[in-house]
Amino acid sequence: MKLNRSLAVVAGFTAALQLATAGNITGKVTLKGTPPPEKEITQVKEDANCGKLHTEAVKTRFFVVGAGGELADTVVMLKGITGKSTGAAAAPLQVDQKGCEYIPYVSAAQTGQKISVKNSDPAMHNVHPSPAATGNKEENRAQFPGGADLTFEFPTAENFLKFKCDVHPWMFSYITIVDHPYYAVTGKDGTFTIKDVPAGKYTIVAMHRKAAPTGVEQAVEVTGDGAKAEFTLEVK
């Protein structure tokens, strides 16, 4: 009887350890094919305030891709998880307006996480998130040079929520709102790391605004050693 109880305690402890196991999902997103050349945004140099902030032509940022096809600005996240946001406790996502462009162009935040928008320009901007999902509020807020950072947050998951500027019609930023912390956005080397994913089987999705706007999915199993996921997206 005593032995059985000890075994039960050991079994319970082992189960708790397994539950607590988590790992990182790492991987890379590669673009197959040659993307169309980026176009110059001629309005920038024609603008009295913004033109002088650049010495080189400002171009669209549809495909930020390396020599080996490494694809930036891809949102990679676990699918089908809701109500797990830790956004309220997370550090704000920082977005800047510099040279009359939003930086970053593509990013992601959690539901309830603060999104802090800065104006580093000697020009006025008008920060205008225009969400599509129910519950996410459209706002339109002027921001003068040297003005305080503006803060936004959204309660509903939404892919590529568009921020625009009503003063400069070429300015866009796309922020994907996720209802859990298991996401990442690829950098210029195409890689991503989704940290501390509890062990288990998931569907992981990679979304790129031009190459995979509705996402490409694959199955992934996370163990204590983590998991790997490689994506190849095609130019459409």
Ligand SMILES: [Cu+2]
């Ligand atoms: Cu602007």
